[in-house]
Amino acid sequence: MDVPVDPRTSWGLAAPGALPRTADLEPLVTRVLAPNPSGMTLDGTNTYVVGDPGSGQAVLVDPGPDDPAHLAAVESALTARDARCVAVLVTHHHGDHAEAALPWGAHFAAEVAAASADVAGPRGRVLSHGDRLPVAGTTIGVVATPGHTADHLAFRLESGAVLVGDHVLGRGTSVVTHPQGDVVAYLESLRRVHDLGPSALYCGPGPALTEDPGAVLEFYLAHRAYREHQLLTALAQGPATVDELVASVYAEVPRQLWPAAAQSTRATLAKLRAEGRVEGGIEPGAGAPVRLA
Ligand SMILES: [Zn+2]
Numbered sequence: 001m002d003v004p005v006d007p008r009t010s011w012g013l014a015a016p017g018a019l020p021r022t023a024d025l026e027p028l029v030t031r032v033l034a035p036n037p038s039g040m041t042l043d044g045t046n047t048y049v050v051g052d053p054g055s056g057q058a059v060l061v062d063p064g065p066d067d068p069a070h071l072a073a074v075e076s077a078l079t080a081r082d083a084r085c086v087a088v089l090v091t092h093h094h095g096d097h098a099e100a101a102l103p104w105g106a107h108f109a110a111e112v113a114a115a116s117a118d119v120a121g122p123r124g125r126v127l128s129h130g131d132r133l134p135v136a137g138t139t140i141g142v143v144a145t146p147g148h149t150a151d152h153l154a155f156r157l158e159s160g161a162v163l164v165g166d167h168v169l170g171r172g173t174s175v176v177t178h179p180q181g182d183v184v185a186y187l188e189s190l191r192r193v194h195d196l197g198p199s200a201l202y203c204g205p206g207p208a209l210t211e212d213p214g215a216v217l218e219f220y221l222a223h224r225a226y227r228e229h230q231l232l233t234a235l236a237q238g239p240a241t242v243d244e245l246v247a248s249v250y251a252e253v254p255r256q257l258w259p260a261a262a263q264s265t266r267a268t269l270a271k272l273r274a275e276g277r278v279e280g281g282i283e284p285g286a287g288a289p290v291r292l293a
Contacts (some may be wrong), residue, residue, distance in 0.1 A: 001191060032074050060085065065095070088108070092153065159200075164201050170207040183270070
């Protein structure tokens with residue numbers, strides 16, 4: 001199996017750390033970058049300000065960290081759009097996306113909406129796949145995209161752009177968490193977003209993907225298949241622990257990302273175990289190594 005080639009390598013995307021703090025992506029969308037860069041959040045969390053420019057209203061998607069400087073930047077973006085925040089939407093429960101949801105919802109007196117009641121809060125709205133939200137002079141479609149986490153949503157805009165949270169990252173590939181994430185669901189979610197024919201993918205972290213979003217989704221599918229192939233190839237040499245498999249399969253990835261790689265590896269092994277192709281200890285601390293069934 002050939003190593004899948006990431007189509008973005010030839011796109012000339014902004015280098016890591018070079019994204020502007022605030023950027024107008026299209027008439028419906030302004031992106032505000034939160035000041036929380038890390039190995040997992042890349043440049044930092046992207047907060048999206050979405051609304052029809054003439055509506056005087058906007059929705060925040062993924063408010064991100066509850067950080068005063070970030071709130072000030074978002075309020076400046078709202079002012080520049082001559083809009084007030086009327087709702088806060090959240091792609092999934094991870095703190096780098098959701099931490100500010102309830103405090104900022106209260107600050108703006110705006111409804112918070114997410115797939116999880118924990119994130120939406122006691123007065124919030126719980127969203128489901130297929131919901132259509134008429135808000136801020138436009139309509140936002142709710143697309144269930146479980147995989148990275150069980151509660152992950154994407155939001156489809158009238159322009160055809162899709163806000164994908166951590167389902168697809170602007171750089172590199174995403175993590176299927178374990179035990180909550182699910183590789184089979186993740187692959188189905190990638191195909192679901194692909195089937196939408198998105199005009200752009202606006203990612204949780206990293207640059208906007210506008211040149212050929214479908215090619216990125218195809219690369220993600222091929223990348224997952226390749227990782228699975230690598231694990232099966234490694235296990236054909238003999239039983240191995242998850243840590244040994246990560247050291248072998250992710251040898252080219254910086255070590256700071258190995259804990260995340262271990263989660264994706266466990267998630268992939270869980271899929272293979274459910275298919276009856278491997279057996280042994282997958283969970284953290286499991287004594288028995290993994291082996292081919
Ligand atoms: Zn996440």
